[in-house]
Amino acid sequence: MAIQKILICDDAPADLASIRQILQTTECILIEATDGAEALKKAKAEKPDVIFLDIVMPGMDGFATCRALHEDADTKHIPVIFISSKNQKADKVWAQMQGAKDLIGKPGDAKEILAALAAL
Numbered sequence: 001m002a003i004q005k006i007l008i009c010d011d012a013p014a015d016l017a018s019i020r021q022i023l024q025t026t027e028c029i030l031i032e033a034t035d036g037a038e039a040l041k042k043a044k045a046e047k048p049d050v051i052f053l054d055i056v057m058p059g060m061d062g063f064a065t066c067r068a069l070h071e072d073a074d075t076k077h078i079p080v081i082f083i084s085s086k087n088q089k090a091d092k093v094w095a096q097m098q099g100a101k102d103l104i105g106k107p108g109d110a111k112e113i114l115a116a117l118a119a120l
Helices: 013-026 036-046 062-071 089-097 110-118
Strands: 005-009 029-033 050-053 080-084 102-105
Touching (some): 005 013, 005 036, 013 029, 013 110, 029 036, 036 050, 036 062, 062 080, 062 089, 080 110, 089 102, 102 110
Parallel strands (some): 005 050, 050 080, 080 102
């Protein structure tokens, strides 16, 4: 899969900046959102090739966002990779049940994030 556009969603500015810095090395177009509702809107409008999504966010959390993405015909094909502090085995299983391709524990290093992207 040729990745050209990536949506990053995280409510923590420091985590968003860290993920952005790692993904800038890919030379892809990066789109950012700070909550689940904004991520849904941007996913529909921008049609990213992949979404990196936090789980713990105010309002619509990442699990609900992932479910909504996969229930919508316009966005159900977009792979979701969670990057979250929720990194227990049960969280990984639940993430997969919501339709996610992977779950990376925060803070997530460059090697792990880029490997998950390459695996798509």
